[in-house]
Amino acid sequence: MKIKKILILTIAAILIYSFLPLFYFWVTPPALSNDNNRTSIEKLKNNNGDYFSFIVFGDSHNGLFTNDASTLKEIWHMNREDRFRKVPIDFVLSVGDVTLDGSEHDFKAWKKMQALIKYPVIAAIGNHDDRKLFEEYCGDRQFAFSDRNSYFIVVDNADGEPELAWLEERLKEGQKYEHTFVIMHKPPCDPYQQEWYNIDNAPWAYQLRKLLAKYRVDMVFAGHKHMFKHQRFDGIDYITTGGGGMLIEIPESDGGYLHYIRVMVNHDYVTYEVRKISPPLWLHITYYLGKEALFWLRNWYGSGYIFGRNSKVIGPKVQGLNDKEYWFETK
Numbered sequence: 001m002k003i004k005k006i007l008i009l010t011i012a013a014i015l016i017y018s019f020l021p022l023f024y025f026w027v028t029p030p031a032l033s034n035d036n037n038r039t040s041i042e043k044l045k046n047n048n049g050d051y052f053s054f055i056v057f058g059d060s061h062n063g064l065f066t067n068d069a070s071t072l073k074e075i076w077h078m079n080r081e082d083r084f085r086k087v088p089i090d091f092v093l094s095v096g097d098v099t100l101d102g103s104e105h106d107f108k109a110w111k112k113m114q115a116l117i118k119y120p121v122i123a124a125i126g127n128h129d130d131r132k133l134f135e136e137y138c139g140d141r142q143f144a145f146s147d148r149n150s151y152f153i154v155v156d157n158a159d160g161e162p163e164l165a166w167l168e169e170r171l172k173e174g175q176k177y178e179h180t181f182v183i184m185h186k187p188p189c190d191p192y193q194q195e196w197y198n199i200d201n202a203p204w205a206y207q208l209r210k211l212l213a214k215y216r217v218d219m220v221f222a223g224h225k226h227m228f229k230h231q232r233f234d235g236i237d238y239i240t241t242g243g244g245g246m247l248i249e250i251p252e253s254d255g256g257y258l259h260y261i262r263v264m265v266n267h268d269y270v271t272y273e274v275r276k277i278s279p280p281l282w283l284h285i286t287y288y289l290g291k292e293a294l295f296w297l298r299n300w301y302g303s304g305y306i307f308g309r310n311s312k313v314i315g316p317k318v319q320g321l322n323d324k325e326y327w328f329e330t331k
């Protein structure tokens, strides 16, 4: 009985502890960051040397307490990224959707987050970020900048199709540098086929992929889908990183988890690592466990063990299938 009590009390204490960062954020809210895209870029101009790192994340959708709690945890990890003092972290990039729904309240929440990130922060605009307020709080929506041996092009494609002529001019400029990175909110490809976002067939997406290939861009970073995904088209790496805080609705096994990306540029090499961040424990219990359980249940339902008893195997005689693949027919 006593052990049970101790166990319950310990779990309660850990749960409360996991809520403290958000509580602290509420009772002692940080001042809004005064920096915008332009002033953050200004801070990069004295950087030199041919190796450095930067962090990319997206879809923090701040302004909702669940998202804020997750972003706070990610920021805690980001701020520790330089603890080995091997490679400098030059800046943090957001691929957009910094707000839950573009309100002033949400932008203020984002600016408080920005104030907590110890590196310069540069943000792209997402479809949830009000244009006017984005300009007021974050600055330019479309711009390019250089850092050391690399060129970064931030594209406004919150509404889908970007300005390809503008982008091509910047891509030409990028040829002077060893590396070119392109940042936009909506990926010009489908990171997850079982989702509403269906852009692979859009002419602009195809055109954009070909344009990025022509100029041999190193990496393209996007968000929009709340997941991690790495795809390759025409030899170009496309990274979808939308795990910056928003409640994730995609199964974890398919890339639906909170995370950010750390990219390392080392002379002519570019590598990256995914930093998977577990949600705060209270959020894990109240949301994420349930999300995974729902997908588990769905798969269980579809397994045929209990609900699909009328299913029978009719393969593997179908041409093109090997012995391990079967067609199922359900009455």
Ligand SMILES: [Fe+2]
Residues within 6 Å of the ligand: 059, 061, 097, 126, 128, 224, 225, 242, 246
């Ligand atoms: Fe989003």
